[in-house]
Amino acid sequence: MPDRYERCSHVQLDRPHTRRRIKMNRHDRFNAIDQPTHAELAKIWRDIDAGPYTSVIIVTGAGRAFSAGGDLDMASDLACDSTERYQGWKEACDFVYNMINCSKPIVSAIRGPAVGAGLAVGLLPDISIAAKGGRLIDGHIKLGVATGDHACIIWPLLSGMAKAKYYLLLCETLTGEEAERIGLVSIAVQDAKLDATALKVATRLAEDTPTAVRWTKYALNNWLRAAEPTFDTSLALEFLAFTGPEVREGISANREKRPPSFNPASPV
Numbered sequence: 001m002p003d004r005y006e007r008c009s010h011v012q013l014d015r016p017h018t019r020r021r022i023k024m025n026r027h028d029r030f031n032a033i034d035q036p037t038h039a040e041l042a043k044i045w046r047d048i049d050a051g052p053y054t055s056v057i058i059v060t061g062a063g064r065a066f067s068a069g070g071d072l073d074m075a076s077d078l079a080c081d082s083t084e085r086y087q088g089w090k091e092a093c094d095f096v097y098n099m100i101n102c103s104k105p106i107v108s109a110i111r112g113p114a115v116g117a118g119l120a121v122g123l124l125p126d127i128s129i130a131a132k133g134g135r136l137i138d139g140h141i142k143l144g145v146a147t148g149d150h151a152c153i154i155w156p157l158l159s160g161m162a163k164a165k166y167y168l169l170l171c172e173t174l175t176g177e178e179a180e181r182i183g184l185v186s187i188a189v190q191d192a193k194l195d196a197t198a199l200k201v202a203t204r205l206a207e208d209t210p211t212a213v214r215w216t217k218y219a220l221n222n223w224l225r226a227a228e229p230t231f232d233t234s235l236a237l238e239f240l241a242f243t244g245p246e247v248r249e250g251i252s253a254n255r256e257k258r259p260p261s262f263n264p265a266s267p268v
Contacts, residue, residue, distance in 0.1 A: 067118020
C-alpha cells in the first residue's frame with residue numbers, strides 16, 4: 001500500500017479491483033468515531049484523490065453498524081479542552097470539504113445505525129446506498145449542541161427543508177427504507193444485498209469515462225459549495241455549544257442512558 005496510507009491505523013483500507021474501500025473499523029464500539037478516526041477521515045479523501053490507481057471509493061462500516069456517531073470521550077474532550085475543540089473544528093471542516101472536493105466518485109454502503117458524524121460519512125458521498133432496516137439519525141440536539149457536521153449543508157437539498165427540520169429538530173430516526181422514500185439516500189436494498197449492490201454501483205462508475213464522471217460530480221457539488229456559509233455557521237455554532245453547560249448534561253444523559261434534562265431558558 002502506498003506510503004500516504006501508512007498513517008491510517010483507525011480505518012481499514014482494501015482494494016476490490018480499481019475501487020478503494022474505506023471501512024470504519026471499531027466494530028466493538030459500533031464504529032463510533034473517536035478523535036484518531038476523526039482525524040483520519042478528515043485527511044483520507046485527499047490522499048486517495050491524489051493516488052493514480054483508484055477510480056471509485058466505497059465507504060462502509062465493519063460488522064453490524066455503519067457508525068454510532070461521535071465517541072462520547074471525544075465529545076467530552078471537546079467540551080473540556082479548548083485545544084481539542086479548535087483541532088476538532090478544523091478536522092470537521094476538512095472532513096466535509098475534503099469529501100465534497102474529492103474528484104473521484106464516492107459510494108457509501110450504510111448498514112445498521114448511522115448517527116451524527118458517522119451519518120455524515122454516509123450521506124455526503126455521491127451515491128448513498130442504505131440497508132432497508134438501517135437506522136439513520138442525527139442526534140446533535142439531544143447531545144446539547146447545534147446540528148453541525150454535514151446536516152445543514154445537505155439535508156435540505158436531499159429531502160427538502162420541511163423534512164430536514166422535522167428530522168433534525170426532533171432527532172427522529174429513519175429506517176433506510178424511509179430515508180430512500182424522502183430522498184435522503186439514493187437507494188435502499190435488502191441487508192444481504194448491500195455490499196454487492198455497492199460494489200456493482202462502484203464498478204459501473206469505474207467503467208464509465210473518468211473525466212466525464214469527475215466533471216459531472218464537480219458541477220453538481222457546486223450546489224454544496226454554494227451552501228458553504230450555511231455549513232460554516234452550523235459548525236461554528238456546534239463548537240460554540242461545546243463550551244456551554246447543555247452539552248455536559250447531554251453527555252451525562254447519554255452515558256446514563258436516560259433522557260436529558262435541559263434548562264428550558266436560553267439567552268438566545
